Amino acid sequence: MPSIVNTERPTDAGSIDGGLLVLYCRLMRRTIPALVIVSLLALFLVACGSGSSTGQGDQQQSGDLYADSIDSSADGGVTASDLQSDDAALDTSIVADLWAADLADDGGGTSDSQDDALGTDTTPDGVSDHLSLSNLTAGVTTLASDEFDGREPGTEGWKKARAYLLEQLAACGLQPAGTDGYQQPVTTGIGVNLLARVDGRDDALRNRVVLLSAHYDHIGHCGGFICNGALDNAAAVTSVVAIGCALVSNPPARSVLIALWDTEEPPTFLTEQMGSEFFAANPTLPLSAIDVAIVLDLYGGNFWGDYKGHLLFGAELSPELRAALDATAVPAGLEPLRLGLHVIEEWYYGHEAWSDYDAFRNRNIPFLFISDGINKVYHTSEDDVSHLDLPKLAIEAQYLHDIVLTLANAQKTPTFVANGADYLRDAVEILALYDAVLAPVSGLVDTLVLSDTSAALLQSDYLAVQQTKADLDGGAVATKKMITSLRTAVQRILCLAGSLYPESACNI
Numbered sequence: 001m002p003s004i005v006n007t008e009r010p011t012d013a014g015s016i017d018g019g020l021l022v023l024y025c026r027l028m029r030r031t032i033p034a035l036v037i038v039s040l041l042a043l044f045l046v047a048c049g050s051g052s053s054t055g056q057g058d059q060q061q062s063g064d065l066y067a068d069s070i071d072s073s074a075d076g077g078v079t080a081s082d083l084q085s086d087d088a089a090l091d092t093s094i095v096a097d098l099w100a101a102d103l104a105d106d107g108g109g110t111s112d113s114q115d116d117a118l119g120t121d122t123t124p125d126g127v128s129d130h131l132s133l134s135n136l137t138a139g140v141t142t143l144a145s146d147e148f149d150g151r152e153p154g155t156e157g158w159k160k161a162r163a164y165l166l167e168q169l170a171a172c173g174l175q176p177a178g179t180d181g182y183q184q185p186v187t188t189g190i191g192v193n194l195l196a197r198v199d200g201r202d203d204a205l206r207n208r209v210v211l212l213s214a215h216y217d218h219i220g221h222c223g224g225f226i227c228n229g230a231l232d233n234a235a236a237v238t239s240v241v242a243i244g245c246a247l248v249s250n251p252p253a254r255s256v257l258i259a260l261w262d263t264e265e266p267p268t269f270l271t272e273q274m275g276s277e278f279f280a281a282n283p284t285l286p287l288s289a290i291d292v293a294i295v296l297d298l299y300g301g302n303f304w305g306d307y308k309g310h311l312l313f314g315a316e317l318s319p320e321l322r323a324a325l326d327a328t329a330v331p332a333g334l335e336p337l338r339l340g341l342h343v344i345e346e347w348y349y350g351h352e353a354w355s356d357y358d359a360f361r362n363r364n365i366p367f368l369f370i371s372d373g374i375n376k377v378y379h380t381s382e383d384d385v386s387h388l389d390l391p392k393l394a395i396e397a398q399y400l401h402d403i404v405l406t407l408a409n410a411q412k413t414p415t416f417v418a419n420g421a422d423y424l425r426d427a428v429e430i431l432a433l434y435d436a437v438l439a440p441v442s443g444l445v446d447t448l449v450l451s452d453t454s455a456a457l458l459q460s461d462y463l464a465v466q467q468t469k470a471d472l473d474g475g476a477v478a479t480k481k482m483i484t485s486l487r488t489a490v491q492r493i494l495c496l497a498g499s500l501y502p503e504s505a506c507n508i
């Protein structure tokens with residue numbers, strides 16, 4: 001990987017954007033002038049929440065892209081906001097009606113009947129009602145509804161969302177764990193973290209904690225439309241609360257801290273006003289008691305089309321986390337990929353974090369960052385419940401529940417290896433990802449109808465990673481070139497699958 005750090009580091013760059021730089025610089029070394037790089041710095045992706053500076057601005061950009069297509073249909077016809085509100089309103093009412101009808105039928109709401117009503121198979125045995133497809137669907141539909149107006153900090157919609165989440169935490173008997181009940185005001189800014197606790201059942205391990213978290217704020221409006229933020233991050237918040245509720249009646253050996261972070265989105269991203277950073281700087285319990293911090297961002301959706309990929313980062317930095325993931329059965333219908341964080345953080349111009357895990361990683365606390373990756377609805381007004389993969393959400397929430405149980409019941413305490421890496425595993429997982437990317441019909445290339453140029457570059461990335469794997473299999477020590485092949489391969493997918501750049505920007 002080129003080690004020249006670009007001093008013109010973007011002030012508010014989102015993580016993914018920079019990745020393109022890796023591609024650009026490789027091509028720049030061949031052909032492309034520096035100004036292309038500057039324009040790329042305007043690109044942003046992340047993740048997770050590491051939305052671009054103004055959110056609005058870039059969203060304007062993507063909003064504009066999106067808006068253009070809408071405006072063309074708005075000549076006296078239906079406008080996007082009409083469409084937008086009707087859809088969301090429709091979804092909410094359908095689920096609410098079905099929910100109500102079934103509760104009426106059952107006189108009390110056993111999970112089986114609720115799922116039947118939604119035409120899905122019944123909740124498998126042993127799965128908590130809280131983790132049923134219908135419960136998760138109802139939760140994310142509510143949190144990502146227009147009523148909460150895109151949950152931008154400081155707005156009425158954001159206050160309503162917080163009140164709704166406080167009700168959910170109390171309703172299932174989670175213990176308050178904030179400085180003011182469930183709340184921890186972020187006194188460096190305007191945010192309010194929400195913290196709840198399940199006390200562990202084991203006397204020896206009750207003071208050890210598994211932290212399970214996701215940010216609940218979002219960016220409000222995108223180009224004049226409500227950005228409901230279902231993928232970012234309502235589905236994750238709903239799952240975190242549901243898992244916490246499921247553990248109340250079945251507490252593991254360690255205690256579990258449920259944290260709903262605030263002010264993760266720009267402009268507070270990676271600042272002391274960021275909810276997770278504020279918590280880590282002002283913890284409500286000794287940080288040394290946290291054995292692992294699990295952070296979700298961009299959850300409950302698909303990278304593209306119907307791809308069931310599910311990304312887990314951070315296990316390369318803790319052998320005990322790897323063992324816990326190895327020990328947790330992967331449910332059918334999900335394709336977990338364990339990747340080193342470096343493939344999404346190390347860019348030509350430097351290091352960029354993606355989401356709330358940063359506060360814990362920086363304090364050498366073992367962590368897992370779990371995401372379904374960026375896609376075409378990211379930070380757009382299209383990011384609503386209708387673009388989630390709800391059956392997948394139920395499967396990955398159950399998987400996460402099981403991972404939490406494995407970690408919270410483990411005898412060993414996870415350790416943190418700051419410079420841990422497993423490039424061979426990265427290569428294996430990236431090749432599995434590329435098998436899906438290049439698959440006929442269902443792959444990224446065919447699903448997004450990418451150009452021959454994109455397809456050819458993806459093919460060359462694939463071959464480069466295959467070579468890296470062969471070299472590492474042969475006992476070679478990972479070289480900069482090998483590591484760059486891993487990073488480029490993932491970063492090109494993020495660019496092409498993401499919402500902010502025309503395809504050509506990913507392949508210049």
Ligand SMILES: [Zn+2]
Nearest residue numbers: 047048049232
């Ligand atoms: Zn996010």
